[in-house]
Structures are given as C-alpha cells and as structure tokens.
Amino acid sequence: MSMSAAIEFRGVSVRYDHLPALENISVSIPSGSFWGIIGPNGSGKSTFVKTALGLLTPYEGDVRTLGRVPADLGSLRARIGYVPQYAQLDFSFPLQVIDVVAMGLYGEIGLFRRLTRSHRERAYRALDRVQMREFADRQISALSGGQRQRVLIARALVVDPSLLILDEPTAALDHGSAEGLYDWVNRLHEEDGMTIILVTHDIGVVSQYVDSIACLNRSLVAHGRPRDVLSGDSLEEMYGCGAMLFGHGDVPHMVVSAKDAGKK
Amino acid sequence: MDFLQHTFMQRALIEAVLVGGICAVIGVYVVLNGLSFIGAGISHSTFAGVGIGLLLGVEPVLTALLFAVLVALSIGAVSEKSRLRHDTAVGIFFAATMALGVLLIGLMKDRYVDVLGYLFGNILALTAADVWMSLVMAAITGGIILALYKEFLALSFDAEVASVMGLPVRKLHYLLLVLIALTVVLSVKSVGVVLVSALIVTPAAAAWQLTVNFRRMMLLSLFFGIASSVAGLLLSWYVDIPSGAGIVLTATVVFFVAWAVSPRRRSPSPPALR
Ligand SMILES: Nc1ncnc2c1ncn2[C@@H]1O[C@H](COP(=O)(O)OP(=O)(O)OP(=O)(O)O)[C@@H](O)[C@H]1O
Ligand SMILES: [Mg+2]
Numbered sequence: 001m002s003m004s005a006a007i008e009f010r011g012v013s014v015r016y017d018h019l020p021a022l023e024n025i026s027v028s029i030p031s032g033s034f035w036g037i038i039g040p041n042g043s044g045k046s047t048f049v050k051t052a053l054g055l056l057t058p059y060e061g062d063v064r065t066l067g068r069v070p071a072d073l074g075s076l077r078a079r080i081g082y083v084p085q086y087a088q089l090d091f092s093f094p095l096q097v098i099d100v101v102a103m104g105l106y107g108e109i110g111l112f113r114r115l116t117r118s119h120r121e122r123a124y125r126a127l128d129r130v131q132m133r134e135f136a137d138r139q140i141s142a143l144s145g146g147q148r149q150r151v152l153i154a155r156a157l158v159v160d161p162s163l164l165i166l167d168e169p170t171a172a173l174d175h176g177s178a179e180g181l182y183d184w185v186n187r188l189h190e191e192d193g194m195t196i197i198l199v200t201h202d203i204g205v206v207s208q209y210v211d212s213i214a215c216l217n218r219s220l221v222a223h224g225r226p227r228d229v230l231s232g233d234s235l236e237e238m239y240g241c242g243a244m245l246f247g248h249g250d251v252p253h254m255v256v257s258a259k260d261a262g263k264k
Numbered sequence: 265m266d267f268l269q270h271t272f273m274q275r276a277l278i279e280a281v282l283v284g285g286i287c288a289v290i291g292v293y294v295v296l297n298g299l300s301f302i303g304a305g306i307s308h309s310t311f312a313g314v315g316i317g318l319l320l321g322v323e324p325v326l327t328a329l330l331f332a333v334l335v336a337l338s339i340g341a342v343s344e345k346s347r348l349r350h351d352t353a354v355g356i357f358f359a360a361t362m363a364l365g366v367l368l369i370g371l372m373k374d375r376y377v378d379v380l381g382y383l384f385g386n387i388l389a390l391t392a393a394d395v396w397m398s399l400v401m402a403a404i405t406g407g408i409i410l411a412l413y414k415e416f417l418a419l420s421f422d423a424e425v426a427s428v429m430g431l432p433v434r435k436l437h438y439l440l441l442v443l444i445a446l447t448v449v450l451s452v453k454s455v456g457v458v459l460v461s462a463l464i465v466t467p468a469a470a471a472w473q474l475t476v477n478f479r480r481m482m483l484l485s486l487f488f489g490i491a492s493s494v495a496g497l498l499l500s501w502y503v504d505i506p507s508g509a510g511i512v513l514t515a516t517v518v519f520f521v522a523w524a525v526s527p528r529r530r531s532p533s534p535p536a537l538r
Contacts, residue, residue, distance in 0.1 A: 053428050077430040084424055092528075093296065093421055094472065094481045106418050107429025112411050139476040155425070 005064065006031045006163050006195040007052045012061030014044070014051050021047040023219045025061070029212075031162075034189045034196040036206040036226070039216035045199045046085050048216060049167050052197075053082055066163060078108045081156030085167035085199070086149070091141045097151050098136040101126050104158035126158035127151075129184070145172035153181075157188075164188065167199045178202065182209055267501050275395045276387045276454075280493035280511070282402040283451045284467075287460065288489025289409055290447045291468035292482050293440060296420045302339060302441070304461040305354035307448040309335040309361035311457045314382045315368030318375075324382070325397055328452055332445035335361060340441050344434075385456030385508035387497060394453055401450040405443050416440060417478060455508040462512045467492060470519040473526035488518050 007029040014022040022044045029035050037045050050056045051063060054070025063069065066076045073080075081104075102115055102123040109119065127133040130150040135143065143151065149172050156164060166185070170178035182202075186209045188194045200206050207213065207226035214223040222229045267273045294303050313331025317324030335357055342353040369377055381389065409416065418426040419436045427433040444464070451460040471484035496511030503510075 055424060055427060073430070077428065080428065082425060082428045084422075087422065089422055090296075094476045094478045095421065096477065099478065100421070103418050103421065103425075104429070106414055106426070107431060109414075111415060111431075115414070141476070 004031050005029060006033070006066060007197070008062075008064040009048075009052075010062040012051065012058045012063055014047050014056055015059045020059075020218065022051070022058075022216075025216075025220050027214060027220055027223060029195070029197065031195050032189075032193050033211045034186070034209060035198070036203070036210040036213045037197065037199045037216060038201065038203050038206075038213060039221070043217045045216055046167055049082075049165055049197065049199060053080070053165065078159050079162045081159060081161030081164040083149075083153050083156045083164075083166045083169050086171045087152060091143070091148060093140065095140050096136070097127070097132065097138050097140060097143070098123055100140055100151055101154045101158055104155040108159060123154075123158055126154040129157055130154045146174065146177050149173060161194065163195045163197070165197045168201070169198070170200065170202060179205065182206065185209075267498075272388055272390065273501065275390045275392065276497055276507070277494065279387055279390055279395055279398055279454050280497045281490050282398050283454050284463070284489040284491075284493025284511070285486055286402045286405050286447050287451060287463045288467040288471075288485040288487075289482065290405065290443055291464040291466075291489070292471070292485050293409075293416050293420055294444065294464055295468040295472060297440070299440075299444070300461070300465045301351050301354050303444055303448070303464050305339060305358045306332055306336050306441070306445050307457050307460045307464075308358050310445075310448050310452055311365035311382065312361040312368065313365075313449075314452065314457070315365040318377055319368050319372060325394075325449060325452060329401075329446070329449045331361075332449050333442055336441035336445040337438060340438050381456070382452060383456045383458050384506060385452070385454045385459060387454040387507040387511075388500070390453060398450050398454075401446050405446045405450070408439070408443060412436070412439075455511055459508045459512045463489070463493070463515060466512070466515040466519050470515075470522035473519075473522040473528055476528075488515065488522075492518055 005028045007027075009025045009027050012022060012025045013020060025048070037048065039045050047056060051058055052065050052070065054065070054073065057071075065073060066079065068074075068076060098120065102119055104126070105115070105119050105122065109115065124133060124136060127136055130153050132147065132150050132154060135147065135151075140148065140151065149169060153166070153169060156166075164185070170181055173181060182205060185196055185198065189196045189209075198206065198210065203213075210226060212224060213226045213229045215221040215229055268277070294300060310328045310332045313328035314324040316322075316331060317327030320327065339353050339357060369379060378386075415426075415431055415436055418429075418431055419433055419440070423433050423437070426436075447464065448457070448460050451463065455463055467488035468481070468485040470488050471481045474484060475481050492515035493511050496514040497507055499505065499514060500507040500510035
C-alpha cells in the first residue's frame with residue numbers, strides 16, 4: 001500500500017449484523033486531494049467514512065488510514081478532523097460554544113490532564129476560522145442549525161488536521177452558507193494542503209471544487225475526475241449516481257433508491 | 265447542636281455528606297447520559313447482593329458490591345451485544361434481581377433480617393466500620409471522577425467523536441456503570457436500594473434547571489446533594505421520620521424549587537443565560 005494515500009481500501013466489505021452496507025470497495029484517496037463522495041440515501045457513504053475512521057470494523061478487506069490500520073492510528077488521530085453527519089447531539093447539554101470546540105483537543109491533551117490557556121486560545125482561533133468567535137460564550141442550545149454545524153466544524157479544525165472528513169456538512173445550511181463552506185473548505189485544501197473528504201448531495205456545486213468523485217451504491221459504482229464520473233452513461237452508473245444527477249432536470253428527483261440499484 | 269453529642273449522629277452526619285456528595289456528582293453524568301433508569305436498575309439489583317451476603321454470613325455490603333458491579337457490567341454488555349435497548353435489558357435485571365433478593369431473604373426464616381433497613385436505609389444505625397467503608401468507596405469514586413472529569417464529559421456529549429479522537433470510549437462507558445454501582449453500594453445502608461436512585465438523579469436534575477455551564481452544574485449538584493442529605497438527616501432527628509425518606513423528600517423539594525425558578529422552563533432555548 002502506498003504511503004502517500006490518505007485513505008486506502010482494498011476489497012473492503014462492511015456489514016451491520018448480517019446486512020451488507022459496503023461490498024468489495026477498493027479505492028485509494030491520495031494525500032492532499034479533495035474528494036467528493038456521493039450516492040443515494042442508504043448507499044453506504046457514512047459507513048465508508050466510519051470504516052476509514054475505525055468506528056466500524058470491516059467484515060473483510062484491508063483499510064489503511066494515514067498509512068495505518070485505523071485501530072492502530074494512535075497519535076495520528078490528532079491529525080484527523082471529523083464532522084459527523086448532522087449530529088444527533090443533545091444541544092440542551094450544559095455547554096458553551098467554546099467548551100464544545102475545545103473538546104476537539106481532548107484526545108491530544110490525554111487522559112487525566114486539564115485544559116490550559118493555550119488550548120483555549122486554539123479553540124478561539126478555530127472559531128475564527130468559521131466566523132463564530134463572537135458566539136464563543138453562547139450556550140449551544142441557543143444556536144441555529146447552521147451555527148451548530150459550524151461549531152462542530154470548528155471542533156474538527158481545532159487540532160489542525162491534515163485529513164478533514166465532513167459527512168454532509170451542509171445539510172442544515174442555507175444555500176449561501178453552503179457555498180461559503182465549500183469555499184473555505186477549498187481554501188483549507190489549497191492553502192494548507194489538507195486532504196478533504198466531503199460527503200454530499202450537492203453534486204453540481206461540489207464538482208467545481210473536488211479533484212475526484214467517488215460514487216457509492218453499496219459498491220463503488222464509479223470514481224475519478226468529476227467530468228468523467230458525472231458524464232458516465234453505462235447502465236450501472238445511470239442507476240447509481242447518474243440517476244441522482246440527471247434527476248435534477250425533468251426526470252423526477254432520485255428515481256432509484258439504494259436497494260433497487262444494481263443488486264438483487 | 266445537641267445532636268452532635270451522640271456518636272451515631274456524628275457518624276450519620278459524615279455519612280450524609282459522603283453519600284449526598286458522591287451521589288450528586290455521579291448523578292450529573294447519569295442525568296446527562298440518560299442513565300437514570302440504569303441507575304435504578306443497578307440499585308435494585310443490589311438487594312440480591314445483600315441477600316447473598318446475609319445468607320452466607322458475609323458482610324452484605326461486600327457481596328452487594330460484587331453483585332452490583334457484575335450487574336452493571338452485564339447491563340452494559342447485554343445492551344451492547346444484542347439489539348436490546350438499554351431499558352429492556354434493565355427492566356429484565358431489575359425484576360429478576362429483586363425477586364432473587366426476596367427469595368434469598370425468604371430462605372432465612374429462622375433469622376431476623378432488617379429488610380426495611382436495606383430497602384429504605386437507616387443512617388442512624390451505622391457502625392464505625394460502615395462509615396469507614398463508605399469513606400473508602402467515596403474516595404475511590406470521587407478520585408476517578410476528578411481524574412477523568414473531561415473524558416466522561418466528552419463521552420456523554422459525543423461518544424462517536426470521542427472515539428475518533430482516541431478516547432477509550434467503551435472502557436469509559438463501562439467504568440461509568442461501575443462507578444454508579446459503587447455509588448449505590450456506598451449508599452445502601454444509609455438511604456437503601458429503593459431510595460438511592462432518587463438521591464442520584466434529583467440533585468443533578470435540580471442543578472440542570474439552573475445553569476447551562478457544566479462546571480457550575482457539577483458544583484450546584486454537589487451542593488444540593490450534600491445540603492439535602494444533611495437537612496434530611498436533621499429533619500428526621502427533630503421530627504422523628506425515617507432518615508432515608510427525609511433525605512430524598514428534601515432533595516425533591518429542592519428540585520421543585522429549582523424547577524419553579526428555572527430559566528430553562530421559562531424559555532426553551534435560553535439565549536440570555538450564561
Ligand atoms: N447502525 C446501523 N445498523 C444497521 N444498519 C445500518 C446502520 N447504519 C446504517 N445502516 C444501513 O447501512 C446502509 C448504509 O447506511 P449509511 O448510513 O452508510 O448510508 P448513507 O449513504 O450515509 O445514507 P444518507 O445519505 O442517508 O446519509 C443503509 O442501508 C442503512 O440502513
Ligand atoms: Mg450518511
């Protein structure tokens with residue numbers, strides 16, 4: 001496996017109990033690239049991301065994240081930022097914005113130790129990056145959905161990750177905020193050389209930014225440069241991601257569901 | 265302060281501070297993790313542990329400790345391994361272990377057993393050894409919470425991201441369940457297996473009503489827990505009511521006062537609160 005891959009899957013299958021969610025995925029995401037991951041609901045996008053992060057263990061196949069098996073990432077974990085899919089977190093929790101962002105540093109601080117002033121300063125800087133500094137002392141229950149999302153992104157950025165994984169980060173954002181988010185995620189990619197993996201349904205917008213698109217529908221339907229993937233016209237692609245794309249026009253949106261596609 | 269002349273009252277006062285304090289601190293994590301029912305399950309199961317000890321002629325607190333820890337770990341394992349929801353797993357353990365306790369105590373027809381004491385506690389009947397045992401358990405529980413304060417917070421708020429950061433989320437979750445078990449056993453003789461879950465949940469729930477800051481919630485809960493225990497004890501001394509009931513009812517009054525003045529109740533999302 002090449003050392004320059006941020007994430008590498010070789011013949012990876014993942015199951016929940018006995019139900020397959022991903023089948024025989026082989027893909028290599030190079031360091032420093034910006035990948036978009038698309039696919040219909042239930043197609044395994046979040047499963048893919050969680051497997052790369054070591055939250056799920058594959059049923060078969062090999063996973064390498066930053067060159068290591070996810071379970072053995074050790075201190076490399078501090079180089080990963082993760083923004084879960086619109087988090088079902090309890091926002092009535094007695095926490096202020098700055099506390100949530102600083103939580104991103106807990107892994108790095110280590111067991112038993114306490115938060116120092118410099119940790120808090122880093123948390124403020126992360127809030128600056130998502131334009132939320134003025135909300136630092138705000139109780140998290142008193143934020144809008146989009147503001148909450150930005151706080152969770154700041155929590156992922158606070159460690160200065162070299163790999164940033166965002167699972168549908170724009171789900172709670174209005175159109176303008178979503179574009180803004182893509183813009184500065186792209187800046188992180190171009191200026192800091194951060195590897196970005198972005199799960200999204202905004203295919204049209206994302207194809208402007210990303211180097212590559214991976215289209216999942218339990219198996220990896222297609223991957224490559226946006227132009228090539230999105231113009232694919234093989235039957236399988238049509239029924240996988242193609243359908244999502246072309247569905248935005250005259251054809252009803254999302255013609256095909258994950259279960260019908262390809263399999264069975 | 266005439267009551268302090270009695271040794272049993274001095275012991276009761278120390279015990280009230282220990283039990284009220286530790287219950288209130290662990291209670292914050294119990295409330296924030298939605299583990300209230302698990303707390304109740306673990307505490308009721310302790311009754312079977314008491315029964316085993318009495319039957320074997322061993323100190324019931326020790327067998328209760330072993331048993332409660334076992335049950336805490338089992339509840340964790342059952343809800344993790346099978347698709348059973350937490351509350352279903354607890355519901356099963358809850359009834360089964362209570363029944364086991366009743367059965368075991370029923371077997372000892374020839375002996376007098378203070379069943380009510382273990383069910384509802386009697387803080388005025390403690391021996392010096394009881395208080396020492398509580399002190400040790402309180403020191404262990406309090407020490408672990410103090411050391412892992414921020415890890416338990418991260419676990420409670422977002423276990424998935426905590427796991428990605430490399431925190432030992434599974435171990436922390438099981439440790440939290442074991443600490444609940446320790447807390448319950450620590451409180452068995454003073455407030456009893458039936459009432460202890462109230463003493464765990466109520467002060468933390470009262471504190472939650474009054475603040476949106478985690479640290480302050482912890483300190484407020486600690487204050488409410490200790491104040492309710494001591495006040496409840498004095499109440500039972502002066503008015504002559506059962507101590508466990510006095511303590512829990514005092515905590516409940518505190519909760520309703522907090523609820524009545526709570527900014528959280530007045531506004532679902534309190535922007536003005538800091
Ligand atoms: N915890 C779980 N237990 C059992 N099955 C699950 C679980 N999580 C996901 N699945 C199943 O695995 C499949 C893939 O789910 P996944 O969450 O990866 O989809 P997704 O592409 O992220 O969908 P979405 O666009 O809705 O976020 C789905 O069929 C889903 O029902
Ligand atoms: Mg998903």
